[in-house]
Amino acid sequence: MNPRQSLTIVVAAYDEAASLPLLHPRLQAALDAMPDVDGRVLYVDDGSRDGTWEVMRGLAAADPRVSLLRLARNFGKELALTAGLDRVESDAAVVIDADGQEPPELIPQMVARWREGYDVVYGRRSLRRGEGWFKRFTSAAFYRVMEKLSPTPIPRDTGDFRLIARPVLDALRGVRERQRFMKGLFAWVGFRQIAFDYEAGARLAGRSKFDFWRLWNLAIEGITSFSTVPLRVATYVGVLTALLAFIWGVTIIVRTLAWGNPVQGWASTMTVILFLGGVQLMALGVIGEYLGRLYLEAKQRPLYLVADAVPAAADPPGDPPAGL
Secondary structure (H helix, E strand, O other), rough: OOOOOOEEEEEEEOOOOOOOHHHHHHHHHHHOOOHHHHHHHHEEOOOOOOOHHHHHHHHHHHOOOOEEEEEEEOOOHHHHHHHHHOOOOOEEEEEEOOOOOOOOHHHHHHHHHHHOOOEEEEEEEEEEEEHHHHHHHHHHHHHHHHHHHHHOOOOOOOOEEEEEHHHHHHHHHHHOOOOHHHHHHHHHHOOOOOEEEEEOOOOOOOOOOHHHHHHHHHHHHHHHHHHHHHHHHHHHHHHHHHHHHHHHHHHHHHHHHHHHHOOOOHHHHHHHHHHHHHHHHHHHHHHHHHHHHHHHHHHHOOOOOOEEEOOOOOOOOOOOOOOO
């Protein structure tokens, strides 16, 4: 490595006008604790509806190490994070959420592990403050389900908080799928990775933008992006249902030949019809999820659109900005 490395902290934000002024001093302190690192902060505004962009501009005006990127609309956290990482030209990047639940004070420790030769240093939550039991339970269940379904080993209880070295950033730039599950992509690219445990705190301000519905959709995104097991399960259910139907049909034939064919009840007939119809619709839904992703990939639209970009004032004129 070079004697003086460069580092960009990437923060994707959506309606976080209240949190960013509280988070930024902690990011400044983390960079100041590493005098041998050329540090920058890149804020990505994911189409916020409140005053997030104005707050970001104020932070950039007060701190020459801050660069900004504003997307044309809300593309979602995964694509906002992709937009930020695409513009990092430094030796490494640190991804951290805008809500302050992930401690920036740990960034120097991440840099130390990077200097030991690791390409990805990711945080693993040992404690989640400020979250209800239901969210903690469903999050833990999701990672354990993914562990069983996906051939790509996705570490348990990890968020986006991690340091990513230059080779990994270059590898991620070559992955341009539209339906993105970044936690899976970070694991998929491989390289030398190491975990460290930390305690996640409560939000600095406001409420989480990820309600149950968004978390559910993110889980579906992760499963369908990194596993074809649901398709296989639909196949197995169809085969099993067909086998049961064949056995039931043989039973009816034998019973009719032996004892005649008395008229059966309406309730049992409707139960069988509804059961088979439900299985078919479920299988079609699973197939539709994968087909829909193929449709989005086939259109080849840009992953995101940039409305505005502000380079860091500390970047020399004519040189590529550290964060853009």
